Amino acid sequence: MTYPKTYRYSKEHEWISVEGALATIGITDYAQHELGDVVFVELPKPGTKIEGGKSFGSVESVKAVSEIYAPTAGEVIEANDELQNTPEKINTDPHGAGWLIKVRLTNAAELGGLMDAAAYEAYIADKGKEASA
């Protein structure tokens, strides 16, 4: 799967797609692949303030719970409620229909610390090498 060029990526494997003061956040294809079949998602309610680098929810596969970390600060304006009944969308379309939350950015400067698609692909390629070493 390709990593959209317009997205930014965190080391914790979240993506963020920014449009003006609003942004959509999800987990990357790499993250969903590492997790396996997603069966449960816990997301914050609209109005919740999230903080860069802090956990704002969790995604669970059969095997494990994985915290989701906010790539940047913001206020939640919408959570993807469809995932309650169809969490597998995170596996099948992690960069699209499997989005997690939409936020209003409160500290856009933090976005500078994130990776672009090329840097993120290099980052996960390195991880792959580590794993097979």
Next chain:
Amino acid sequence: MESATISRKSELRKTPLNAMHRRLGAKMVNFDGWDMPVEYPSSGGLIAEHKAVRAGVGVFDVSHMGDIRIRSGLQLDGALAAVQYISMNDASKLAIGQAHYSAMLYPEGTFVDDVIVHRLGEDDYLLVINAGTREKDINWVRENTKKFDCVVDELSDAFTQLAIQGPQAVDVLQKLTRTPLSEIKNYWFTHGTVCGLRNTLIARTGYTGEDGFEIYVPSDVETSEEVWNQVMEAGREFAIVPCGLGCRNTLRLESKMALYGHEISDTINVWEAGLDRYCKMEKSEFLGRAALEQARAAGLQRALVGIEMIDRGIARDKYCCCNEAGDAIGVVTSGSPSPTLGKNIALAYVPPSFSAAGTILYVEIRGQKCKAQVVPTPFYKRPKKAAAPRES
């Protein structure tokens, strides 16, 4: 830091099929010090593997399991006496070619490990033990069988062990052997030629709650891969898939089979674990028996129960169970979504007063009290085979 990581990695033990798993693109994890496949994305992942075993057939590499053979010394019956002393089930009841579930106990009546005991011959037994407890088990067996006239050999590294599991396992394996498999009853075994390998141990055993077989073949890489490939080829028409430890866990959990370090451990006794029917108090003296007698007289302090989540949320290993007031009353030992039932299930230790089916309790999940109820176990029981149509 870097070198520490690398050296830890290089210490991971590998089964003879390790390279095969990697070629198949398995996701590998450190399981009790073993580099093992947890799931195969090429099989469709954990849930697909789980369903394949329930409805069709899957194959697991379980070569990390340990094997201890105990056989006669100079006189006959030394091995039986040793096995009787170190395990709680009654091995004198085993016919040659029969196996049973049992456990080795500390004098406290708690678990060294659980074990499948196979009677290979007149006074000759094979104990199949867990991977994570191999060294501990073999040392413990050697120490505690010293006073018996028997010979103890560790054969763990001599075998590649494959578990072919599911209602169609018999059809797959039958293509690879002339031994009539339908004649092998559940928890019995025989020796036969499989994939051209003579004298292969074929046991109708498993850890999935489904019908199936475990075969033990020579552990060199070439033979192991050849057998694996032949099983896959024979299983093609049944849509066989390689299965990892992920679904092995969900399969055994649905069937309420204990996992060492979870439902059983050195701090949990036989009565608490609910394994009474495998513990034969009336047989000759065995390690743990005196403590178990005392424990029985003292009464149960906690019991292993099956629970099903009512609220949304997945109970997992070590999560706290509490009552309605929020007081801690117990702990989850294993928990997972159940792919067969489509519910979130768990096993937990709770006070006996909470053990009746229908009892409401709560599991604390990331600070939230989530409602659950005690349900009868096993969560899943395989359907009985339909009786063969009678000839009129």
